[in-house]
Amino acid sequence: MPKTKLTKNAAGRSVPLEINGRPVIPYKGVGKHNVAGVKYGPKIYTCKDFPSDGNKCVATLKEALKNAGLKDGMTVSTHHHFRNGDMLANQLFDIAKEMGVKDLRWFPSASFPCHEHLIQYLEDGTIHHIEGSMNGALGRFASQGKMKGTGVLRSHGGRYQAVQDGEVEIDIAVIGAACADPFGNANGLYGDSATGLLGFALADSQYADKVIIVTDNMVSFPCVPWQIQGNYVDYTVEVDKLGDPEKIISGTTRITKSPDRLLLAEMTAKFCDETGIIHNGFSFQSGAGGTSLAVGEYFKKIMQEKGIKARFARGGSNKYLVSMLEEGLVDYILDGQTFDLEGVRSMAENPGHVCTSPFTSYNYHGKGNFAGMVDVAILGATEVDVNFNANVVTHSDGYLLHGIGGWQNCLFSKTVILPIPLFRDRIPVVVDEVTTLCGPGELIDVIVTERGIAINPLRTDLLEKLEGSDLPVKTITELKDEAEKICGKPEKAHFDDQIIAVVKWVDGTVLDVVRRVKE
Amino acid sequence: MGQQQNIAEAGIAGPKVRSDCYVKLELTEKGGIRIDLDSKVKSLYGSSIERLCRNVFEFFGIDNVKLTLKDSGALPFTISARLEAAVRQISDTGKEFIPDMTDENKYPSVRDRFRFSRLYLPGNNPKMMLNAGVHNPDGIILDLEDSVAPAKKMEARLLVRNALRQVNFYGSERMVRINQLPDGLEDLKYIIPHNVHVVLIPKCENVSQIKQVEKEIGNLINKHEIRQEVFLMPIIETALGVEKAFEIASASETIVALAIGLEDLTADLGVIRTNEATETLYARTRLVNACKAAGIQAIDSVFSDVGDMEGLRQNVIISKSLGFEGMGCIHPRQISIIHECFAPSKEEIEKAQIIMDAFYTAREKGLGVIAIGSKMIDLPVVKRAEKTVNLAVKLGLMPGTLKD
Numbered sequence: 073m074p075k076t077k078l079t080k081n082a083a084g085r086s087v088p089l090e091i092n093g094r095p096v097i098p099y100k101g102v103g104k105h106n107v108a109g110v111k112y113g114p115k116i117y118t119c120k121d122f123p124s125d126g127n128k129c130v131a132t133l134k135e136a137l138k139n140a141g142l143k144d145g146m147t148v149s150t151h152h153h154f155r156n157g158d159m160l161a162n163q164l165f166d167i168a169k170e171m172g173v174k175d176l177r178w179f180p181s182a183s184f185p186c187h188e189h190l191i192q193y194l195e196d197g198t199i200h201h202i203e204g205s206m207n208g209a210l211g212r213f214a215s216q217g218k219m220k221g222t223g224v225l226r227s228h229g230g231r232y233q234a235v236q237d238g239e240v241e242i243d244i245a246v247i248g249a250a251c252a253d254p255f256g257n258a259n260g261l262y263g264d265s266a267t268g269l270l271g272f273a274l275a276d277s278q279y280a281d282k283v284i285i286v287t288d289n290m291v292s293f294p295c296v297p298w299q300i301q302g303n304y305v306d307y308t309v310e311v312d313k314l315g316d317p318e319k320i321i322s323g324t325t326r327i328t329k330s331p332d333r334l335l336l337a338e339m340t341a342k343f344c345d346e347t348g349i350i351h352n353g354f355s356f357q358s359g360a361g362g363t364s365l366a367v368g369e370y371f372k373k374i375m376q377e378k379g380i381k382a383r384f385a386r387g388g389s390n391k392y393l394v395s396m397l398e399e400g401l402v403d404y405i406l407d408g409q410t411f412d413l414e415g416v417r418s419m420a421e422n423p424g425h426v427c428t429s430p431f432t433s434y435n436y437h438g439k440g441n442f443a444g445m446v447d448v449a450i451l452g453a454t455e456v457d458v459n460f461n462a463n464v465v466t467h468s469d470g471y472l473l474h475g476i477g478g479w480q481n482c483l484f485s486k487t488v489i490l491p492i493p494l495f496r497d498r499i500p501v502v503v504d505e506v507t508t509l510c511g512p513g514e515l516i517d518v519i520v521t522e523r524g525i526a527i528n529p530l531r532t533d534l535l536e537k538l539e540g541s542d543l544p545v546k547t548i549t550e551l552k553d554e555a556e557k558i559c560g561k562p563e564k565a566h567f568d569d570q571i572i573a574v575v576k577w578v579d580g581t582v583l584d585v586v587r588r589v590k591e
Numbered sequence: 592m593g594q595q596q597n598i599a600e601a602g603i604a605g606p607k608v609r610s611d612c613y614v615k616l617e618l619t620e621k622g623g624i625r626i627d628l629d630s631k632v633k634s635l636y637g638s639s640i641e642r643l644c645r646n647v648f649e650f651f652g653i654d655n656v657k658l659t660l661k662d663s664g665a666l667p668f669t670i671s672a673r674l675e676a677a678v679r680q681i682s683d684t685g686k687e688f689i690p691d692m693t694d695e696n697k698y699p700s701v702r703d704r705f706r707f708s709r710l711y712l713p714g715n716n717p718k719m720m721l722n723a724g725v726h727n728p729d730g731i732i733l734d735l736e737d738s739v740a741p742a743k744k745m746e747a748r749l750l751v752r753n754a755l756r757q758v759n760f761y762g763s764e765r766m767v768r769i770n771q772l773p774d775g776l777e778d779l780k781y782i783i784p785h786n787v788h789v790v791l792i793p794k795c796e797n798v799s800q801i802k803q804v805e806k807e808i809g810n811l812i813n814k815h816e817i818r819q820e821v822f823l824m825p826i827i828e829t830a831l832g833v834e835k836a837f838e839i840a841s842a843s844e845t846i847v848a849l850a851i852g853l854e855d856l857t858a859d860l861g862v863i864r865t866n867e868a869t870e871t872l873y874a875r876t877r878l879v880n881a882c883k884a885a886g887i888q889a890i891d892s893v894f895s896d897v898g899d900m901e902g903l904r905q906n907v908i909i910s911k912s913l914g915f916e917g918m919g920c921i922h923p924r925q926i927s928i929i930h931e932c933f934a935p936s937k938e939e940i941e942k943a944q945i946i947m948d949a950f951y952t953a954r955e956k957g958l959g960v961i962a963i964g965s966k967m968i969d970l971p972v973v974k975r976a977e978k979t980v981n982l983a984v985k986l987g988l989m990p991g992t993l994k995d
Contacts, residue, residue: 331923332722469634497609498632499665522725542987558721558759560667562635589634 076571083461087582091574092177092201092221099237099581102512107437107579112238114279126255126293128308132438133286133576134167136307137244140282144174145200146243149276152182153248153260153267153409157319159250160248162189167199177221179240180204181231181272181374182475187320194219194239197339204231205465205475206573214572215471217588223472223573225586226466227480228272228408229434229441230578235275245276245283247300248314252287256305257298260410261420263289265314267387268410268419271429277304288314288579299427317437321412327392328362332522337363337492339510339543340450340520341370342414347537349448349487350374353383357449360388360411363491365448367574368392373402386433386446388426389415397424406442407476408433444480446485453490455506458548460513460528462490463506468499469566470507472590480578483515487534491520491577496587499557500562502548508567509584510575519548566590595670599680601746602673610718612665616677617657624648624655630662642669647674650688668757669717672749679745687749692785694758699787699819700764701846705729705985706888706917707933708926709766713738714747720754724761725939726923732766735778736793744770748781755785764788766824772800776807783811787821789847794855795825796832801842808845822847824890828855833874834883847889850919851878866894868900868909879914893919900928907932934986935979943979944989946972 076088083099089095097105122128130136142148149166150161161180168176174197178190181204188209193199201221206214214223226234234240250266259268265288283305296322328334336415344350350371358368368385369392375381384404385393391414396402398418405425410416418425435441443449454473455463464479466472482488492501502521510514517534519526524546527534539547546554556562567587577583597618604613612630619625626641633640644658662670662930668690675688709730712719713722717740723731739747751767767782768791769775775792792804801823808821823841823846828916832839833856839848853871857864864870875891882889891910894903910918918929935943945963950973953961961968983989 331726335726458819469632498636498666499664522722558666560636560639562632563638564632 076177081582082591084138084585085509085584087574087585088571091143091224091582096574097581099577101581102514105579105581107237111118111236112241112279112429115281122306126302128256128302128305129254129290130307131307133163133246133284133289133309133311136286136309137164137167137171139307140284142168142171142173142244145171145176147177147179147241149179149242149245149280150181151247151270151272151276152180152184153270153272154315154320156184156186157315157316157321158184158186158248159315160246161187164246165190169193169196172206173189174198175200175220176204178204179242181228183207185209203476203479206472207474211472211474215466215586215589216591217568217570217572218360219572222571223586224576225476225573226576227434227476227578229436229443229475229481230576230580232273232275232430232435233437233578234576235279235581236435240377242276242280243282245273245280247273247276247283247285249285249287249300250310250314251289251291251295252285252307253291253293253295253302255282255293256285256300256302256308257295257302258285258287258302258305259295259297260299261297261416262316263287265289265320266413266416267320269407269427269429271408271427274361274429274431277301277328282306284309286311286314288312304555326362327365330362332493333363333472334366335522336493336520337370339522339525340367340489340491341374343489343518343520343525343538343543344371344448346541346543347534350378350380352380354380354447355382355384355386355445357446357451357485358387359451360390360394360409361452363452364450365390365392367491368396368580372396372401384450386442389418391415394425397422406433418431430478430481434478434578436481437580441481443481444484444486446482448487448489449482449485450491451479451482453492453511455499455501455503455578456490456492456516456519456548456554457503457506457513460516460519460548461506461509462511462513462516463508465509466508466586468503468507468562468565470567470587472586476510476575480511482519483511483582487517487531488515489518489520490516493556494521494523494551495559498559500552500559502551502555503562504552508575508586512583519551521551523554524551594679596681599677601676601680602665602669608663610664610666610669610721611716612660612670612673613679614670614673615659617679617747618653618681621655623899625661626655627657628662629660630664632662632664636850639667640670643670644674647678647688649668650679651675651682651684651686653678653682664691664722665717666757668753669750672753673746675719675749676746687752687781690753690756693759695759695761696756696765696786698762698821700755702820702822704764705982706848706890708762708917708920708929709764709810709925710920710926711738711768711893713924714751714767715739715743717750717754720758724759725762726926727872728763728920728923728926729917730764730766730789730918732768732770733793735775736768736770744774746777752781752785755782756788767789768793768826769804772803774816779804779807781809781892783821784815784817785809786819787800789822789852792823792825793852794828794832795839796829796835798835798838798842801825805843805845814931821845823847824850826850826852827874827878828852829859829873830856832856833855833877836878837884840881840885840887846885846887848917849878849882850890851875852893853892858971866899866906867895868906875913875915880977883914888916889914891915891918893921894925895921897922897925900924906957922992929952930986935983939979940983940989943976945982947980950976954990
């Protein structure tokens with residue numbers, strides 16, 4: 073690998089000026105990067121070149137990919153609404169391998185453990201590199217420096233921004249839909265593979281050169297609501313099965329039974345109550361992790377006791393959030409990703425359960441987005457440092473483990489709270505300096521651990537509101553010292569020079585890099 | 592000791608194991624100390640783990656050994672306990688590798704503190720010990736008895752000893768449940784020198800058991816020059832124990848409470864244990880009466896359905912109404928409900944406050960008689976009201992400035 077030129081960005085991190093042969097801009101600070109120019113313009117097509125009867129069906133995905141002109145070096149995208157039950161991405165690259173195509177750039181909205189299957193194609197050169205989250209086995213593979221190109225990690229909003237701005241030109245988008253018609257209208261609401269909404273595929277449908285819709289539930293025109301509009305679509309394909317329904321339902325969408333996590337959730341809810349964040353008309357972001365779900369349940373209890381209603385809840389929907397909607401505790405769910413069948417049902421039948429996309433909720437290069445309107449976002453992290461900077465993609469041992477998801481985008485909400493354990497199996501979570509910087513500390517307000525709550529000194533308002541509270545407020549340094557006292561002071565993870573992935577900020581600049589782990 | 596073995600194992604490994612480790616030692620003729628470390632935290636703590644192992648070997652005078660260590664994120668107190676457990680199998684050492692006592696663990700207890708909740712922690716499971724204190728139980732019980740398999744008793748003693756020195760229990764009263772005698776007497780050697788506040792004696796049914804424990808603790812207190820008093824909490828778990836409750840309760844000055852164990856008691860009675868517990872009503876009321884007669888606390892059995900919080904709540908309400916002043920917990924989520932239900936109710940607190948106000952007014956004015964309106968208040972009533980107010984303040988149910 074050729075030596076890349078490095079520079080220090082505004083966060084003090086050494087980042088390259090070029091990634092995979094293309095120039096990039098180092099991070100300049102929150103809200104410091106100005107943009108000019110025009111958005112990416114896909115090619116013009118005419119309807120006279122498409123079947124006049126609207127039937128764009130082809131027999132197989134292979135035929136569709138051939139027709140779409142799949143060839144070496146192309147960028148192909150897929151989406152993660154089937155989560156760990158996804159069968160499409162694996163099929164897609166099985167076909168690419170059969171066709172002998174090389175050096176593809178895979179641009180998923182996220183990857184899951186089921187995509188371990190693709191390691192063979194990273195090894196044999198079918199796939200050049202991944203731009204999207206790399207978890208589990210893929211993360212380990214990349215962390216060992218085995219991927220040919222450099223991975224690029226983006227938030228959901230950042231992914232939309234990258235497509236819209238032309239940083240990533242998608243040659244072929246393959247969109248799996250639970251329900252579609254032969255013209256290409258599609259939604260995720262009906263059928264055996266129902267997943268709710270298709271917001272992650274919106275940018276791809278709008279900007280990709282070729283768009284293929286794959287469904288296991290082909291209905292006659294019109295497929296409504298058309299979350300994806302057929303007018304963007306080149307080919308439609310019917311298959312037997314898109315995904316494994318049991319694994320489509322996210323494994324994390326159950327309230328945790330862990331007493332330690334429940335304690336974190338309870339402390340978080342109490343904090344929000346005491347600081348007045350829970351008030352009539354407020355809004356909150358609730359994640360799908362077990363702790364976030366539990367926070368929602370504690371919110372619910374407080375809201376019921378005090379007769380408080382929220383205007384909207386933002387987030388991946390699930391049965392718990394749906395019950396709040398149906399009991400009238402929230403007016404709207406603004407849903408970015410539907411995590412269970414209760415969510416799918418509610419979305420199909422309740423006008424208060426609204427589909428969103430990374431464009432409406434997160435895109436930093438639009439005329440606003442609603443992430444910033446949310447009163448409180450409760451998120452996770454693998455590490456937080458004494459400057460409140462946080463990491464979500466690697467652990468302290470340096471291995472890539474998670475994607476960014478909507479995490480970076482949610483940091484713009486009015487109060488950001490990270491309920492996290494102080495340490496996990498001897499791995500300290502509150503540390504001197506994060507291994508990988510994913511979120512600048514100035515946007516992170518509160519760290520809730522089982523051994524104390526640290527409030528960002530920038531938030532004097534919150535500190536004042538907690539005067540006299542019996543919540544265990546400590547400084548972040550006190551928490552870090554406590555973690556080190558229990559676990560011992562960790563050695564630094566050992567990296568070599570090779571950059572295996574970069575972390576983009578929401579505006580497309582390079583926030584940090586992930587280096588190869590020395591084993 | 593009989594013939595010495597050359598290979599020893601301790602601890603546990605596996606995909607589901609957390610915060611623990613497995614060690615295997617093979618004594619060798621030569622080759623020095625060889626360490627084969629497989630750890631999920633190797634990149635962060637690999638060299639410090641190795642250093643710790645070498646210190647342990649040096650301490651026990653072991654020069655040639657092959658160590659296989661499979662670590663699932665165990666903290667140093669666990670690693671050294673596991674290592675020592677293995678070393679003891681292959682050498683005749685009388686020495687103990689004792690980690691430092693952290694400053695946070697040096698706090699004392701007092702005889703008449705509240706003991707609403709006490710959380711059982713299996714003595715051979717380090718994972719559950721680490722965060723026990725943050726759930727704020729009144730007491731934690733490191734259990735050497737029923738939760739530890741017979742073959743693991745020695746491992747558990749060493750782990751509990753190290754935990755008492757290194758794990759911060761954040762002010763909870765530090766209790767250990769020893770094994771039934773005579774094994775329980777051996778347990779005492781590993782725990783008494785490490786700031787144990789209360790020793791729980793299982794299956795107690797006669798005074799002689801108390802006396803044996805008391806004597807052994809006395810010996811250890813002298814030997815280790817311990818200044819802190821060690822309290823006893825006998826557990827009544829048999830029909831005979833119930834019948835002897837008062838004798839046991841008053842057998843020693845160091846007894847602070849009697850607890851009842853309903854699982855064993857119902858087995859002894861030959862009845863089925865129910866959530867309503869009417870089958871043990873006699874035993875429980877008898878135990879309460881014995882405790883009050885002896886001036887100590889009566890502590891109820893655990894509620895074993897950890898998923899049934901409403902059942903637990905009803906159980907505690909009845910328990911309190913019978914005169915119990917605390918209950919065991921087997922899950923941290925039970926703690927807050929137990930505290931809530933044993934705590935005085937809003938009405939009780941209000942009434943107590945009115946009585947205390949009347950008492951202070953009478954004292955300020957130098958009146959000999961305390962009255963609320965036309966009603967005279969007796970001193971025992973004031974005393975109970977004071978207890979309630981103190982309790983409410985301590986539990987954060989009312990603002991915290993206590994008048995004296």
